[in-house]
Amino acid sequence: MPKHQHSDARPAFRRHGWSTVRTAFASIVAGLLIMNTLGFSTPSDDDLLAAYTAANAQPLVVAPAPTADPSVVADAAGASDAAADAVATVAPLIERPTYSATPGYETLISGGTNYDWAKLVLLKGEFPMTDSNVTVLTRWMRQENYVNTWWNRNNPLNNGWGSGGGGGTGRYVSLVSAAENAAEALRTLPRYSGIVAALEKSVPTAQLERAIWFSGWATGMYNNGAHWSYAEVPVVKAPPSAWGR
Structure with missing residues (x-):
């Protein structure tokens, strides 16, 4: 009956790579600690928050404003002008003959x-x-x-x-x-x-x-x-x- 062979070598574990953002944040924190060791003031919570914010800043992409279709704009303008003309146009008065009552x-x-x-x-x-x-x-x-x-x-x-x-x-x-x-x-x-x-x-x-x-x-x-x-x-x-x- 075959025996299972076991390797004495320990399995290699995969190391997770640090992201660029984390590396930058760690560098900033380390720098602040070194500055403290050299006699600089200890970074406050606000300083740490500012450092984190700078390291994790997200790019802001502004989409261009939509451009109106010229034909649609022209049609809307024409409709507005037509409506204005309709309001401004006054129907002519109709002259009606006058009648006087004939005495009985x-x-x-x-x-x-x-x-x-x-x-x-x-x-x-x-x-x-x-x-x-x-x-x-x-x-x-x-x-x-x-x-x-x-x-x-x-x-x-x-x-x-x-x-x-x-x-x-x-x-x-x-x-x-x-x-x-x-x-x-x-x-x-x-x-x-x-x-x-x-x-x-x-x-x-x-x-x-x-x-x-x-x-x-x-x-x-x-x-x-x-x-x-x-x-x-x-x-x-x-x-x-x-x-x-």
């Missing part, structure tokens, strides 16, 4: 003046209720009746249509009926077509007045306009009874 029948009847009656004729005849149309109608009423009694016989324009008086001397039951018949006469009889056209277009007062003079409404044609007054017509209110109230 009861409003005009309650007003009860010669101007209200002129407007009632325009309303009944579906003519524009403009200043020029109202001005001419009130002048026309003054030519047919005195201003202070413009509601005489409830027939402000001395209209023979539906009043029972062929020469314009008839009477209506109320000023409301008179307005209805005046509008109906203008819209019905062909000889008044010039007045209707002028009222519908709301022409200047001189054109409308000329259409009235030569329409045959008055046989004397107001002396071809020579008897027509252009003075301002005062506002005069008729009694409620004339309106059927």
